[in-house]
Amino acid sequence: MTMSCSHVRGAEPATGAVAKAVAAAEHKCVAAGERWTASRRRTYELLIRAGRPVKAYDLIAGYADAGETAAKPPTIYRALDFLAAHGLIHRIESLNAFLACNVEGHAHTAQFLICDCCGRAEELDAGIETIVASAANRRGFTPTRVIMEVHGACADCT
Numbered sequence: 689m690t691m692s693c694s695h696v697r698g699a700e701p702a703t704g705a706v707a708k709a710v711a712a713a714e715h716k717c718v719a720a721g722e723r724w725t726a727s728r729r730r731t732y733e734l735l736i737r738a739g740r741p742v743k744a745y746d747l748i749a750g751y752a753d754a755g756e757t758a759a760k761p762p763t764i765y766r767a768l769d770f771l772a773a774h775g776l777i778h779r780i781e782s783l784n785a786f787l788a789c790n791v792e793g794h795a796h797t798a799q800f801l802i803c804d805c806c807g808r809a810e811e812l813d814a815g816i817e818t819i820v821a822s823a824a825n826r827r828g829f830t831p832t833r834v835i836m837e838v839h840g841a842c843a844d845c846t
């Protein structure tokens with residue numbers, strides 16, 4: 689689905705890990721009183737399997753690869769919006785891509801370390817938003833959203 693450099697091998701999660709993550713996401717969704725529809729499950733599963741940021745059109749292709757009923761793009765976009773709103777995935781603005789969240793129960797102002805070589809992204813909680821908020825507050829500015837996306841090379845690719 690996504691190309692990879694030669695530095696990283698075996699980054700695909702085990703089948704058991706995928707099933708476990710999908711079951712946990714379903715539980716969270718149902719606990720919030722929402723329906724865990726086929727398109728939400730499938731979209732989430734594709735992102736968990738990828739283990740890296742994936743663009744929406746690659747997800748659409750992923751549906752086709754799996755021989756599932758072809759999903760219409762609006763169905764996938766709605767599923768992505770839903771999953772992001774429930775903190776199950778993150779949107780990475782600078783890549784225009786989505787990443788399954790792998791941090792349990794964090795306050796969703798995630799920061800990301802993005803490897804431009806292998807394409808993987810890692811969530812980072814460096815407390816940047818606290819620093820930015822206090823600096824902004826000193827200027828009388830109230831931030832509602834802080835996006836921190838750090839591009840570079842991961843440990844495997846350095």
Ligand SMILES: [Zn+2]
Pocket residue numbers: 778788789790791794798811
């Ligand atoms: Zn997260």
Ligand SMILES: [Zn+2]
Pocket residue numbers: 695803804805806807808841842843844845
């Ligand atoms: Zn890398």
Ligand SMILES: [Zn+2]
Pocket residue numbers: 693694695696805806844845
């Ligand atoms: Zn690499």
